Amino acid sequence: MLNFVLRRLVIAIPTIILISIFVFTLQKLLPGDPVLAMAGEERDPQVLEYLREKYRLNDPIPIQYLNWIGNALRGDLGISLRTNQPVLDLILEKLPVTFQLAVMAMIIALLIGIPAGILSAVKKGTFIDYCANAIALSGLSIPNFWLGIMLILLISVKWQLLPASGFVSIFEDPLRSMSVMIMPAFVLGTALAATLMRHTRSAMLDVLKSDYVRTARAKGLQERTVILKHAFRNAATPIVTLTALLFGELIAGAVLTEQIFTIPGFGKLIVDAVFNRDYAVVQGVVLVTAVGFILMNLIADVAYVLLNPKLRNLA
Amino acid sequence: MSAATHCNKDIPIFSVSDLTMRIAGDASDIVERLSFDVFPGKTLCIVGESGCGKSITALGLMGLLPPQEVAVRSGTIRFEGKEYLAAEAHQARHLRGDRLAMIFQEPMTSLNPSYKIGVQIAEAVTCHHSGSYVDAKKQALAMLAKVGIPGPELRYDEYPHQLSGGMRQRVMIAMALINNPAVLIADEPTTALDVTIQAQIIELICELQKNTQMGTIMITHDLGVVAKLATDVAVMYGGQIVESGPVASIFNAPQHPYTIGLLSSMPNLSGYKERLFTIPGTVPNVQSMPKGCRFSSRCPFCSSVCKTQPEVRVVDDAHSVACHFAPLDQTLELSA
Numbered sequence: 269m270l271n272f273v274l275r276r277l278v279i280a281i282p283t284i285i286l287i288s289i290f291v292f293t294l295q296k297l298l299p300g301d302p303v304l305a306m307a308g309e310e311r312d313p314q315v316l317e318y319l320r321e322k323y324r325l326n327d328p329i330p331i332q333y334l335n336w337i338g339n340a341l342r343g344d345l346g347i348s349l350r351t352n353q354p355v356l357d358l359i360l361e362k363l364p365v366t367f368q369l370a371v372m373a374m375i376i377a378l379l380i381g382i383p384a385g386i387l388s389a390v391k392k393g394t395f396i397d398y399c400a401n402a403i404a405l406s407g408l409s410i411p412n413f414w415l416g417i418m419l420i421l422l423i424s425v426k427w428q429l430l431p432a433s434g435f436v437s438i439f440e441d442p443l444r445s446m447s448v449m450i451m452p453a454f455v456l457g458t459a460l461a462a463t464l465m466r467h468t469r470s471a472m473l474d475v476l477k478s479d480y481v482r483t484a485r486a487k488g489l490q491e492r493t494v495i496l497k498h499a500f501r502n503a504a505t506p507i508v509t510l511t512a513l514l515f516g517e518l519i520a521g522a523v524l525t526e527q528i529f530t531i532p533g534f535g536k537l538i539v540d541a542v543f544n545r546d547y548a549v550v551q552g553v554v555l556v557t558a559v560g561f562i563l564m565n566l567i568a569d570v571a572y573v574l575l576n577p578k579l580r581n582l583a
Numbered sequence: 584m585s586a587a588t589h590c591n592k593d594i595p596i597f598s599v600s601d602l603t604m605r606i607a608g609d610a611s612d613i614v615e616r617l618s619f620d621v622f623p624g625k626t627l628c629i630v631g632e633s634g635c636g637k638s639i640t641a642l643g644l645m646g647l648l649p650p651q652e653v654a655v656r657s658g659t660i661r662f663e664g665k666e667y668l669a670a671e672a673h674q675a676r677h678l679r680g681d682r683l684a685m686i687f688q689e690p691m692t693s694l695n696p697s698y699k700i701g702v703q704i705a706e707a708v709t710c711h712h713s714g715s716y717v718d719a720k721k722q723a724l725a726m727l728a729k730v731g732i733p734g735p736e737l738r739y740d741e742y743p744h745q746l747s748g749g750m751r752q753r754v755m756i757a758m759a760l761i762n763n764p765a766v767l768i769a770d771e772p773t774t775a776l777d778v779t780i781q782a783q784i785i786e787l788i789c790e791l792q793k794n795t796q797m798g799t800i801m802i803t804h805d806l807g808v809v810a811k812l813a814t815d816v817a818v819m820y821g822g823q824i825v826e827s828g829p830v831a832s833i834f835n836a837p838q839h840p841y842t843i844g845l846l847s848s849m850p851n852l853s854g855y856k857e858r859l860f861t862i863p864g865t866v867p868n869v870q871s872m873p874k875g876c877r878f879s880s881r882c883p884f885c886s887s888v889c890k891t892q893p894e895v896r897v898v899d900d901a902h903s904v905a906c907h908f909a910p911l912d913q914t915l916e917l918s919a
């Protein structure tokens with residue numbers, strides 16, 4: 269098993285290098301001079317030149333890249349041009365916020381999507397199935413920003429049940445933190461719930477047709493045991509993989525939701541950085557996101573192997 | 584059919600009468616008016632060509648057909664003295680896997696790939712009997728040894744993919760028999776296996792049946808299996824039982840043209856050794872089943888009376904046939 273994980277990690281290295289080159293180059297190709305953005309009103313050529321030297325923007329691009337990636341490997345992602353803080357510190361400060369949002373969204377998605385998927389597979393072709401599918405379809409087609417704004421207007425503004433914004437760290441005041449995050453997590457989670465529901469449904473439909481489910485029934489097991497133990501255990505494998513992959517997407521997808529609910533997370537960090545041409549931050553954020561994505565992929569693969577007795581023996 | 588006179592125990596343990604089933608959306612019945620009895624300690628072999636409705640009958644009796652896919656239109660089942668409608672068979676959960684067990688045609692896919700085989704066998708015990716898992720495990724280990732799996736202690740913790748097809752079928756047999764069922768339905772348990780393994784599995788079933796009062800329904804299209812196991816035979820064609828009776832009577836004096844054809848296709852048992860006879864054509868599907876006698880589209884003796892449905896006639900004390908020309912004056916010689 270360890271071998272398998274190591275092998276997968278080695279395979280991931282070229283991917284990370286490629287992504288980093290891509291991000292770095294793209295960033296350089298974008299119009300706009302970061303030094304101008306940094307200098308603000310200041311237009312003195314000497315000052316600009318000083319800044320260029322300081323951030324080594326005069327070196328050839330490949331050298332700049334090697335410098336950057338070399339430092340990154342040592343945990344130094346550079347200094348934010350705008351705030352003068354180390355990029356790593358900024359990321360470590362914002363990441364837990366988005367992580368909390370993503371975890372809450374995922375829990376909501378799983379709690380809705382999986383039972384709904386199982387139910388609509390078991391009740392295939394009935395009213396319940398149609399309802400579940402209709403709700404899933406609307407969950408997929410309602411844009412996040414619209415749902416977010418509607419929730420704010422209704423729940424926060426009209427009924428004043430939940431705060432619309434005002435992030436609090438979960439370590440400071442867990443209850444308040446959750447109550448602030450629950451609406452954005454719900455907005456993020458619903459679209460995922462729909463995806464999960466549809467995958468659960470189709471995986472369950474496949475499995476329910478299988479001979480071993482018939483064997484489980486022939487054994488005289490209760491229908492609940494047949495479905496949850498014998499059928500779902502096998503349908504769960506693709507769902508766990510999907511969940512790991514979706515989690516990676518969640519972090520990326522949080523950008524818009526964080527804007528709407530003014531959550532000071534990863535999404536806000538990257539949006540601000542892009543608008544301010546804060547190269548170091550953009551590159552750092554994208555690199556960390558890519559590594560996170562690859563890690564989630566790895567977790568998905570490992571989970572797939574662990575859940576499958578046949579592969580588990582081989583690995 | 585009544586094999587009563589051939590048994591010591593002359594009360595059937597499992598009786599089916601008038602079983603008719605239809606696949607949802609079809610215009611005619613897939614299985615029509617089946618009736619048969621199973622006696623304790625005896626084996627009823629149901630034979631017939633592929634697609635004639637054997638598996639669907641077995642699954643229907645077990646209550647394993649989804650009601651929205653296959654409608655049970657009529658039929659009653661009497662099992663261990665209790666009578667219930669065949670349409671309610673799927674509610675008889677307490678019987679399934681305990682008093683009434685089944686082995687399937689497909690050993691490769693019939694075990695859950697995610698659970699250890701031992702656990703799957705023990706589950707059959709714990710779901711019907713109160714008692715500890717440790718106890719159930721002990722029983723499962725004993726059963727694994729009984730079905731001829733070497734090293735049960737080690738095999739117990741293995742997953743289905745670690746076992747060969749023959750081994751998996753042995754596991755399925757262990758699972759089916761662990762609660763000492765009164766009736767076992769075996770649906771072509773050897774069709775998917777290698778020839779040498781087939782013989783071993785049949786031998787095993789034969790062994791396990793000895794000294795028990797278990798009645799067995801063995802579905803097969805292998806007449807060798809019939810010769811080895813059967814006490815009684817029911818021949819199915821196009822969803823109907825066309826002939827049934829004690830095995831000796833069926834083999835020595837077949838009455839229905841379909842049975843005669845079937846036996847002729849078996850060189851060593853039929854007595855017609857010179858050439859292998861096959862019945863021309865295939866079983867028509869339900870939609871295009873001929874009116875009257877369902878075999879008439881392939882029957883070499885078909886005549887105008889065959890446009891009406893032949894009633895079941897008793898030709899010998901326990902031997903009955905559904906053909907207008909039964910009973911025959913002499914044994915028919917088919918010249919192909």
Ligand SMILES: Nc1ncnc2c1ncn2[C@@H]1O[C@H](COP(=O)(O)OP(=O)(O)OP(=O)(O)O)[C@@H](O)[C@H]1O
Pocket residue numbers: 606613631632633634635636637638639640652653688771804868
């Ligand atoms: N659930 C189902 N839905 C629709 N048609 C079905 C279903 N099950 C069986 N059939 C059809 O019913 C017919 C009888 O099938 P069945 O499986 O009982 O045949 P069989 O006698 O067991 O054949 P074999 O010897 O090949 O196992 C076949 O034509 C099959 O296509």
Ligand code: SF4
Pocket residue numbers: 839840841876877878879880882883884885886888889893905906907908
């Ligand atoms: S009733 Fe007629 S068609 Fe049917 S088996 Fe007898 S002879 Fe053949």
Ligand SMILES: [Mg+2]
Pocket residue numbers: 637638639688770771
């Ligand atoms: Mg079959």
